[in-house]
Structure formats: structure tokens, C-alpha cells
Amino acid sequence: MQENNQKNTSRCDLDAIVSELRLLRNKSLQRRQREGRPTKLPSRKALIDVLEKLSAALFPNRLGSGELTDESIDYFVGHTLDAALRSLCEQVRRECCFKAEQNGSVVSECNNQQADSIKRDFAAQLPAIRALLDEDLMSAYEGDPAAASPDEVLVCYPGMTAVIYHRIAHALHSLGAPLVARMIADISHSVTGIDIHPGARIGPSFFIDHGTGVVIGETAIIGRHVRLYQAVTLGAKRFPKDADGTLVKGNDRHPIVEDDVVIYAGATILGRVTIGQGATIGGNVWLTHSVPPGSIITQPQAHSEALSGGAATQQEGVYNSH
Incomplete structure (x- = not known):
């Protein structure tokens, strides 16, 4: 009997906390002039996966699968890139819906079209991003006597990881997805200890040594x-x-x-x-x-x-x- 009373007391306390949190949440939405449930924001977990896939597609031999052959590498890049871009498009669509809600606009099908356009334009920039990253990679290798090879820089240097993520984030920021870009920058900050705003414009052959x-x-x-x-x-x-x-x-x-x-x-x-x-x-x-x-x-x-x-x-x- 005593155990049941303890459970009931615990449950009542929890119900009261949930109720109070609901009231605070509703007040917050009212202050921001929102009605009903807000639109979903881009998913940090999904963007982490997108970054891993994009990195693997850009550098398949070092950041991709360890079992790739000359015959399978293009298939791997295509398959990985397709999955990454599909997921990225969904995250950009969420941002478009969120911005429409903030502006008081109707969340409609046009957000899907806008997200798809940003995805296509971003995909078209990937070869140029890879070319920039090649220059960054060689700058790091040539500028650090401790670097035994460009491959070591690519897989071991936090500065290189931060630059890869920034090149991706900056492209998305420039194309009209600043929230997704900012989330990518924050993921990079968490991973590397390096904080680069996606709006920053950085030329080729950029090297961050140590980086923290x-x-x-x-x-x-x-x-x-x-x-x-x-x-x-x-x-x-x-x-x-x-x-x-x-x-x-x-x-x-x-x-x-x-x-x-x-x-x-x-x-x-x-x-x-x-x-x-x-x-x-x-x-x-x-x-x-x-x-x-x-x-x-x-x-x-x-x-x-x-x-x-x-x-x-x-x-x-x-x-x-x-």
C-alpha cells in the first residue's frame, strides 16, 4: 500500500510539472505571436549524417568506404550523394517553412520548390568545393612540417575538418539556407573546437593549424x-x-x-x-x-x-x- 502511495504521489507531481511546462510553452508561443504547434526545425542529427555522407562523397578513398574498387567508386559516390542531397533537401524545406511561419506567410508547396532549387544549386557547386578543398589540403600539408602526408591532414587535422564543413556551410548560406548553414557550423564547432560563421568569406589555400x-x-x-x-x-x-x-x-x-x-x-x-x-x-x-x-x-x-x-x-x- 505504501509503495502504491509513493507511486501515486510521484505521478501527481509529474502531472503538475508537465502542466506547468505546457502553460509556460503556450505563453512563449503567444509572445512570439504563434498559434498552434510550431513548424519543425531542421534536425541536427540528420545534418550530422548529411555532413558525413557529403564528406565521403567528396573524398571517397579516405572518408568513404574502405572496400572501394575502381569499378565501384563512382557507384558509391553517386549513391552516397543521392542520399545526402535527399536528406539535405528535407532539412532546407523545414527551414523554408520555418521562415514562412516567422514572416506570417502561409506554409505551402512553394517551400518544397524553393528547397529543391537550393539543393540543385548546391549540388552543382560540389566540384568547385572539392577543388577548393584540394588547395586547402595541400596548403596544410606544405605548411606543417609535422604532416607526413596530405592523407594524414585529411583524416587527422581538426582544421581540415572545419574547413570542409565551412565550405559546405558557406555554399548553403549563400544560396539562401542560413539556418541549416549555421547548424552545420555549430556541428563543426562541436567536433573541432573551431567556430567559423558560415557567412565568412574564405579564399583558397586556407590552413588552420591546431585550431582549438x-x-x-x-x-x-x-x-x-x-x-x-x-x-x-x-x-x-x-x-x-x-x-x-x-x-x-x-x-x-x-x-x-x-x-x-x-x-x-x-x-x-x-x-x-x-x-x-x-x-x-x-x-x-x-x-x-x-x-x-x-x-x-x-x-x-x-x-x-x-x-x-x-x-x-x-x-x-x-x-x-x-
């Missing part, structure tokens, strides 16, 4: 042959607000990094500043101003020095030690 703690903001622009080390931040200096006090979104607020730049571990570069071509940014530098091409920016304890064209120039108040 790297942050690259939404409007960052990175040129060719750029190398970053761990804990580098390309972030925003400030967040302007409009007359109502709401944060202004979408403005250019992250750095521009030109070709052939190296940024060493722990450097923080903030705001819409330009790092000139061929510049080297030393470890732990805190930078909020543009620097000319060829500069070497270091962070000694007593002073900061910029070397440009072989001439040393003191720049007080520009490079603060943090």
Missing part, C-alpha cells in the same frame, strides 16, 4: 594562402544599435585579412580593419587598427613594433597588451 579556440565572425573576409593558429579571434569591436536600442545586424564588423597573412596563436583582431598582404601577426597581439602590407606585428612587454618594408616604426596605443 579559433573564432571567425560572420562578415570576415580572408584572402588566399592565409594561415591561422589556435585561439585566433577575428571578431567585432563593438555592436552598434539603432534608435530603438536594437542591435544592428548584418553590418560589416569583422576583419579583412589579405593574401599570404600568418596569424599566430592567441592573436585577437577586432573590427572592420584590414591586415595587409603578407603581414605577420604575432602571438597574443590585441589589434584594433589596420596594418600595412608586409608588416610584422609583435607584442613585447614594454612596447609594440610594426616592421614594414624593412623600416621599424613605433605605434604607441595601437597594440595594447591584454
Whole structure:
């Protein structure tokens, strides 16, 4: 009898919690001016599977099946790509429905057409994405003396995984699926410790060495042959607000990094500043101003020095030690 009473008490408590959660959920929907059950968001679990399949289709010999032959590889790529794109299309369709609901539009068949169009355009970009990734791969191999082979970079380096996922996410972001792209970026962040917003524009031959703690903001622009080390931040200096006090979104607020730049571990570069071509940014530098091409920016304890064209120039108040 005592056991039954305990079960009943437990059940009553659970019912009360469920009821209270339902009331809070309904209030939240009302605040967001929604009625009924909200549309489904893209599935993180499904997107993880999509990323694995797309990676396998792009690099079947190393990230695909270990039993592939010359006769079976094209079949594997085609079959894997078909499954990945079908699932991706469903996730993009969910995003389209979600955006329609947010905008107060009717969720209709047109969302299927939009999702299918994004899927087709994305698929058409896959050869170009593979070509970019080949350049990234060779840049990593040639730039790291610890890399024994390009294959090792592909299967072992978190920086390479992050770049693969970013190239995929950026394409989807550009084609009109920013939520799916952002979820892919978050999956990449969880796997690699590297946080790259899918809106960031990154040129070929990009290499992130070690990588943990790297942050690259939404409007960052990175040129060719750029190398970053761990804990580098390309972030925003400030967040302007409009007359109502709401944060202004979408403005250019992250750095521009030109070709052939190296940024060493722990450097923080903030705001819409330009790092000139061929510049080297030393470890732990805190930078909020543009620097000319060829500069070497270091962070000694007593002073900061910029070397440009072989001439040393003191720049007080520009490079603060943090």
C-alpha cells in the first residue's frame, strides 16, 4: 500500500510539472505571436549524417568506404550523394517553412520548390568545393612540417575538418539556407573546437593549424594562402544599435585579412580593419587598427613594433597588451 502511495504521489507531481511546462510553452508561443504547434526545425542529427555522407562523397578513398574498387567508386559516390542531397533537401524545406511561419506567410508547396532549387544549386557547386578543398589540403600539408602526408591532414587535422564543413556551410548560406548553414557550423564547432560563421568569406589555400579556440565572425573576409593558429579571434569591436536600442545586424564588423597573412596563436583582431598582404601577426597581439602590407606585428612587454618594408616604426596605443 505504501509503495502504491509513493507511486501515486510521484505521478501527481509529474502531472503538475508537465502542466506547468505546457502553460509556460503556450505563453512563449503567444509572445512570439504563434498559434498552434510550431513548424519543425531542421534536425541536427540528420545534418550530422548529411555532413558525413557529403564528406565521403567528396573524398571517397579516405572518408568513404574502405572496400572501394575502381569499378565501384563512382557507384558509391553517386549513391552516397543521392542520399545526402535527399536528406539535405528535407532539412532546407523545414527551414523554408520555418521562415514562412516567422514572416506570417502561409506554409505551402512553394517551400518544397524553393528547397529543391537550393539543393540543385548546391549540388552543382560540389566540384568547385572539392577543388577548393584540394588547395586547402595541400596548403596544410606544405605548411606543417609535422604532416607526413596530405592523407594524414585529411583524416587527422581538426582544421581540415572545419574547413570542409565551412565550405559546405558557406555554399548553403549563400544560396539562401542560413539556418541549416549555421547548424552545420555549430556541428563543426562541436567536433573541432573551431567556430567559423558560415557567412565568412574564405579564399583558397586556407590552413588552420591546431585550431582549438579559433573564432571567425560572420562578415570576415580572408584572402588566399592565409594561415591561422589556435585561439585566433577575428571578431567585432563593438555592436552598434539603432534608435530603438536594437542591435544592428548584418553590418560589416569583422576583419579583412589579405593574401599570404600568418596569424599566430592567441592573436585577437577586432573590427572592420584590414591586415595587409603578407603581414605577420604575432602571438597574443590585441589589434584594433589596420596594418600595412608586409608588416610584422609583435607584442613585447614594454612596447609594440610594426616592421614594414624593412623600416621599424613605433605605434604607441595601437597594440595594447591584454
